[in-house]
Amino acid sequence: MNSPQTLAIIGTGMIACSLALALRKNTPKQFPHIIGYSAGDSCHQAKELGYIDQICSINEIFSQADIIILAAPLLINEQIISTSPAPQPHQLVIDVGSVKSSIMKVAKKYWQEHACHFVPCHPIAGLEKTGPKHANAELYTNKRIILTPDKHTCQAKIQQATKLWQTCQAEVHYMDAQQHDKILSKSSHLPHLLAFTIVAGQYQRDGKSCFEWSAGGLRDFTRIAGSDPKMWTDICLSNPTALKQTLSEFMQDLQHLQTLIEKQDGKNIQKIFQISKTARDNFYQEKDPKHSP
Incomplete structure (x- = not known):
């Protein structure tokens, strides 16, 4: 990932624009050209804010980009996979969705052997707010990113996706998709x-x-x-x-x-509440002693 590459975002919301911001901040020479597509007006907002340099069609993205981020809603991402060209050997495709098994099945169905260039990803980060105006270059700092490749996923692509997230100062983990x-x-x-x-x-x-x-x-x-x-x-x-x-x-x-x-069973009601309080307090104390509840 040393030579300049074209980064593409499909779905220019807060999650993907935060990733673009982080990559540009931490490796400014790595991604000199970022292109994007969105079905709504968020793409124009992202361009106005400087998060992407050019608005392209999906077909243009798959023909021009080195790294493609699928960041639309889950079912739209699956539809995009079903109608888009299969990724080429030099390309890496990742997604940022919260469900992994379904999109992996779709990628294998439509991209077949080329699905090896797709690395499913799920950043455990985000806000309840949406849209590129809420993008934040620090969103992934010290946050967990789950990658769910399988035995057919290209090892080089897994390594590339891992480095991509580590560039954003994220902590990368690997997990089975169903798990x-x-x-x-x-x-x-x-x-x-x-x-x-x-x-x-x-x-x-x-x-x-x-x-x-x-x-x-x-x-x-x-x-x-x-x-x-x-x-x-x-x-x-x-x-x-x-x-x-x-x-x-x-x-x-x-x-x-x-x-x-x-039953007015106060003893067992309080027992449930105490289990809950103790479990939550202990978890956050271990995770961040300075900011425990």
């Missing part, structure tokens, strides 16, 4: 679904009163309900097997808590 989807359904997808459901349900039943009479708890817990609805719809549709199991387990836990409340 990734199962873990993220619990650590990320479920919390988002709960936030969306709580806000939508209470607002539809009670209107603005649910916000007017809330303290910081509702606001803090449902912050992520401000995330992109299209992106999270695609995540739900792309990870149904893991989410079905995760939602089932959560509903069992919630039903158990409801039963304890009905």
Whole structure:
């Protein structure tokens, strides 16, 4: 990755533009030309902000770029793969989606042996805000990036993708795609679904009163309900097997808590709450002693 390369972004939102900013900041001579495409007006915003130099079509991107970042919503990324030319040996294609198994299947189906040049990636970083105006060159600093290659993925491409993220000061990890989807359904997808459901349900039943009479708890817990609805719809549709199991387990836990409340079983209610508090406090104390709760 020493010679200058053309970087391409398909889906010029906050995630991809932050990656472009970080790469340009840390290796200014490596990517002198960044091109981009988006179905909406974010591409023009990204160009005005200087995050990309040129707006191109998807076909132009696949013919001109050395590194291609798929950063559109998940189902759109899969559609792009199904209609785009297969990557060439000199090209690296990565994505930044929150579900890995489905897009890997699509890449193998349509790109066949050329899918070896595709390295699925998931940056465990982001905000509930969207759009290039929220891009931040420091977004990936000290954040975890999960790569989910399989035995068919080209080792040189895995190394290239790893170096790309390390250039952004990120911490790279490797995981099986199905394991990734199962873990993220619990650590990320479920919390988002709960936030969306709580806000939508209470607002539809009670209107603005649910916000007017809330303290910081509702606001803090449902912050992520401000995330992109299209992106999270695609995540739900792309990870149904893991989410079905995760939602089932959560509903069992919630039903158990409801039963304890009905029985006025304060001892076991408090026991659940204490387990939760201790687990959370210990985790964040170990992760960052200076900023533990």
